[in-house]
Amino acid sequence: MTDELTPETPDEDEQPIKQRKNGLYPGVSDELSESMRSGWADTELHDLKPIEQAPHAARRRAALSRRFPGDRLVIPAGNLKTRSNDTEYGFRASTEYVYLTGDQTDDSVLVLEPRPNGAEGHDATVYRLPRSNRENGEFWLNGMGELWVGRRNSLDESAALLGLPCKDVRELTGQLSEATGPVRVVRGHDAGIETALTDKVTAERDEELRVYLSEARVVKDEFEIGELQKAVDSTVRGFEDVVKVLDKAEATSERYIEGTFFLRARVEGNDVGYGSICAAGPHATTLHWVRNNGEVHSGDLLLLDAGVETNSLYTADVTRTLPINGRYSALQRKIYDAVYESQEAGIAAVRPGAKFRDFHDASQRVLAEKLVEWGLVEGPVERVLELALQRRWTLHGTGHMLGLDVHDCAAARTEAYVNGTLEPGMVLTVEPGLYFQADDLTVPEEYRGIGVRIEDDILVTEDGNRNLSAGLPRRSDEVESWMAALLGKQS
Numbered sequence: 316m317t318d319e320l321t322p323e324t325p326d327e328d329e330q331p332i333k334q335r336k337n338g339l340y341p342g343v344s345d346e347l348s349e350s351m352r353s354g355w356a357d358t359e360l361h362d363l364k365p366i367e368q369a370p371h372a373a374r375r376r377a378a379l380s381r382r383f384p385g386d387r388l389v390i391p392a393g394n395l396k397t398r399s400n401d402t403e404y405g406f407r408a409s410t411e412y413v414y415l416t417g418d419q420t421d422d423s424v425l426v427l428e429p430r431p432n433g434a435e436g437h438d439a440t441v442y443r444l445p446r447s448n449r450e451n452g453e454f455w456l457n458g459m460g461e462l463w464v465g466r467r468n469s470l471d472e473s474a475a476l477l478g479l480p481c482k483d484v485r486e487l488t489g490q491l492s493e494a495t496g497p498v499r500v501v502r503g504h505d506a507g508i509e510t511a512l513t514d515k516v517t518a519e520r521d522e523e524l525r526v527y528l529s530e531a532r533v534v535k536d537e538f539e540i541g542e543l544q545k546a547v548d549s550t551v552r553g554f555e556d557v558v559k560v561l562d563k564a565e566a567t568s569e570r571y572i573e574g575t576f577f578l579r580a581r582v583e584g585n586d587v588g589y590g591s592i593c594a595a596g597p598h599a600t601t602l603h604w605v606r607n608n609g610e611v612h613s614g615d616l617l618l619l620d621a622g623v624e625t626n627s628l629y630t631a632d633v634t635r636t637l638p639i640n641g642r643y644s645a646l647q648r649k650i651y652d653a654v655y656e657s658q659e660a661g662i663a664a665v666r667p668g669a670k671f672r673d674f675h676d677a678s679q680r681v682l683a684e685k686l687v688e689w690g691l692v693e694g695p696v697e698r699v700l701e702l703a704l705q706r707r708w709t710l711h712g713t714g715h716m717l718g719l720d721v722h723d724c725a726a727a728r729t730e731a732y733v734n735g736t737l738e739p740g741m742v743l744t745v746e747p748g749l750y751f752q753a754d755d756l757t758v759p760e761e762y763r764g765i766g767v768r769i770e771d772d773i774l775v776t777e778d779g780n781r782n783l784s785a786g787l788p789r790r791s792d793e794v795e796s797w798m799a800a801l802l803g804k805q806s
């Protein structure tokens with residue numbers, strides 16, 4: 316990585332240049348500064364068409380406007396965050412901002428301004444950075460200037476793409492500081508914006524805005540469902556990529572698996588939607604194993620929980636537990652098949668009008684029955700479920716909403732989410748699991764260190780559900796045949 320252009324103390328024979336340095340560009344000669352101000356072609360883009368999200372985002376803003384009449388609404392994209400010294404983490408715009416604009420540009424802010432004189436509705440404006448100024452040296456002397464980090468859209472280009480007026484974000488904090496009337500802001504993304512609104516907002520009112528925007532995403536529109544299917548389809552290909560290189564992973568580590576899936580995510584999308592869990596052997600019993608630095612051995616299982624995030628930032632979330640050598644052992648198959656039966660029961664419970672908790676309860680009942688049948692917990696099953704004794708080995712809830720966030724709609728009220736009712740357009744995961752920790756003395760030794768999870772992304776339809784990730788086999792014999800075909804072996 317190159318360093319930014321910064322003036323240095325000149326050597327003795329550079330002294331004549333030092334004398335010619337001017338005040339406009341401290342530490343830079345007049346000749347160089349004049350050269351950098353001119354001689355650049357006009358690169359303004361014309362005849363741009365709105366992005367695909369634009370009409371959907373407009374509908375979402377209209378609904379938001381109706382929910383908070385008369386309030387100024389401020390939704391920041393967020394800022395770059397320092398990773399170390401003078402390098403930043405890759406930027407990911409806030410979910411709320413992306414949902415309402417389709418834009419992903421750092422330092423940008425959406426403002427919905429109440430129309431004057433009591434008129435109904437709001438006027439929406441995106442505030443963002445314009446093109447770098449070449450007259451004052453920002454273009455090349457500022458580390459975030461376009462010469463260093465690349466061209467950005469002009470305000471006119473952004474307006475054409477987003478279907479929204481766009482203004483210079485550097486003017487916004489002053490305007491907000493002087494603003495009157497009720498204001499709400501989505502917190503946690505832009506400290507400068509929040510400081511400008513310190514005396515104008517309350518935590519309670521801001522939380523109402525955040526909760527509304529979370530609940531608005533519970534039911535997905537046509538565009539969102541299409542993007543989630545794209546994410547899942549790429550994820551399926553990523554799983555196929557991993558199967559094909561399991562021998563290389565055995566020679567290296569779980570990181571080979573992580574890197575293989577990441578390549579697919581970056582080629583076909585924006586990124587992975589969350590840290591990939593590439594858990595081989597006993598690591599499969601750790602729910603969020605993202606270190607991915609363990610060994611990969613033939614005869615063990617690989618629990619791969621990963622999802623591609625599309626360029627529009629919608630993510631898949633899929634898990635398969637695969638036999639590294641292509642064949643489940645008898646015990647592995649017994650545990651896997653129990654989880655499969657549990658998932659089948661859970662998926663069957665996903666339908667319009669069902670309670671959100673129904674698929675969890677259906678899945679947990681099957682797993683409790685298996686644990687009693689295997690003698691690992693004392694029955695009857697109703698007692699096990701009443702006391703939640705199965706949770707020692709099932710550990711987690713059986714699913715969650717999915718969308719722009721892998722755990723989407725997390726700020727929604729309990730009554731609108733986990734105690735709510737399923738509707739067409741909702742997308743959720745169904746992901747039961749059984750995890751026998753390596754140090755669990757309450758189970759036979761041969762169970763210890765085995766973890767199995769199966770996860771699919773399920774769309775609630777008018778008459779039931781559709782498995783968006785059905786392209787990946789789930790039944791144990793189908794998994795073995797699929798792996799054999801990918802590896803060119805006879806099943």
